[in-house]
Amino acid sequence: MAGQSGDNADPTDSGYYKAKYQSLEDLPSVGPATASKLREIGLKTVESIAMATNAELTAAGLGEETAAKIIEAARKSIAITFVRGDELVELRKQIKRLTTGCPSLDSLLKGGLETQSLTEFYGEFGTGKSQVCHQLCVTVQLPEAQGGLEGGALYIDTENTFRPERIQQMARRFGLDPMEALKKIIFAEAYTSEHQMFLLDNADEVIKENNVRLIIVDSLTSHFRSEYLGWEMLANRQQLLNKHMHKLMRLSRAFNTVAAITNQVMAQPDAFFTKGVVPVGGHIVGHMSHSRIFLRKGRGNIRVAKLTVSPSLPEGEVPIRITEQGIESDEEI
Ligand code: GTP
Ligand code: MG
Numbered sequence: 001m002a003g004q005s006g007d008n009a010d011p012t013d014s015g016y017y018k019a020k021y022q023s024l025e026d027l028p029s030v031g032p033a034t035a036s037k038l039r040e041i042g043l044k045t046v047e048s049i050a051m052a053t054n055a056e057l058t059a060a061g062l063g064e065e066t067a068a069k070i071i072e073a074a075r076k077s078i079a080i081t082f083v084r085g086d087e088l089v090e091l092r093k094q095i096k097r098l099t100t101g102c103p104s105l106d107s108l109l110k111g112g113l114e115t116q117s118l119t120e121f122y123g124e125f126g127t128g129k130s131q132v133c134h135q136l137c138v139t140v141q142l143p144e145a146q147g148g149l150e151g152g153a154l155y156i157d158t159e160n161t162f163r164p165e166r167i168q169q170m171a172r173r174f175g176l177d178p179m180e181a182l183k184k185i186i187f188a189e190a191y192t193s194e195h196q197m198f199l200l201d202n203a204d205e206v207i208k209e210n211n212v213r214l215i216i217v218d219s220l221t222s223h224f225r226s227e228y229l230g231w232e233m234l235a236n237r238q239q240l241l242n243k244h245m246h247k248l249m250r251l252s253r254a255f256n257t258v259a260a261i262t263n264q265v266m267a268q269p270d271a272f273f274t275k276g277v278v279p280v281g282g283h284i285v286g287h288m289s290h291s292r293i294f295l296r297k298g299r300g301n302i303r304v305a306k307l308t309v310s311p312s313l314p315e316g317e318v319p320i321r322i323t324e325q326g327i328e329s330d331e332e333i
Helices: 032-040 046-050 054-059 064-077 085-092 103-108 129-139 164-173 178-183 193-201 204-209 222-227 231-254 282-288
Strands: 117-123 152-157 185-189 212-218 258-263 265-267 277-279 291-297 302-309 316-323 326-329
Touching: 046 064, 046 204, 046 231, 054 064, 103 302, 103 316, 103 326, 117 129, 117 231, 129 152, 129 164, 129 212, 129 258, 129 326, 152 193, 164 178, 164 326, 178 185, 193 212, 193 222, 193 231, 204 212, 204 231, 212 231, 222 231, 231 258, 231 282
Parallel strands: 117 258, 117 291, 152 185, 152 212, 212 258
Antiparallel strands: 265 277, 291 302, 302 316, 316 326
């Protein structure tokens, strides 16, 4: 494989690529001092160095040449250099789908959420965004034969809505031991947008060590929205959101994980006479989310999930139901 180091690519490995170098110190030109500088800026694994930019490394005090050399070695080690089209097919075979545990939602998504990409759930309050995230934390633990990824989850919660009891309820439904299921979920509450970014910037080691195959940011935008008010702060906010989403994207690629984010909606600014709502975050969030699912309320506990953006699937909508069991299919809209 072009740019690939020998026989290191093992499709059964939980990561996207199996790195030739295991730890930072294994990389050429990285001694203990450089390794500690890299760890300080949150780059603790070879995978994350491969996804880093020269500017990130020079900002941490490394010389231009050393930075370039280290990144190149890391990239070669995990095979992200040039690949031929047929090799790309092989790499894309490593993309997996994670079941939502809800047949109608899975049928909308042709099997579930893809690894190596960002899936956004957006909608008004109470439409089930966090409930879907809880359920994914359980289904990710299931065997692949049942649509799971046999891994753990990382849950970054910005609104203090993560409920371990709810996970336990859902775990029982899927035949998992409730306590064991909780042990496979790494939870972090983000207090500010800066803290939220810090958590993700420092997540690589946690992801690797815990075989995390699902990263959730619930909600992506709430802190940014409440902290950056007014037009004069908008450019700054969008720049930070962009950086944050890039980081999420890079983690999702490097570790072959599903990344799910939730997002609120706001009234469409230019639609005076319609009841239109649009997701928060504008073009940045829109362009970075590969798939977008809009959730809206139906009667009672019914919700409607609509696939509004997908790289390969047609638009469509399905009814779902929020019950004691979690998210289930429903026949009526
Ligand atoms: P915001 O975060 O406020 O924007 O909303 P959200 O879209 O994340 O909503 P969430 O996923 O929290 O969904 C809340 C809905 O799920 C409410 O209608 C609850 O009634 C329902 N719900 C939450 N927990 C349970 C439960 O244990 N049993 C049942 N039957 N319903 C539940
Ligand atoms: Mg929520």
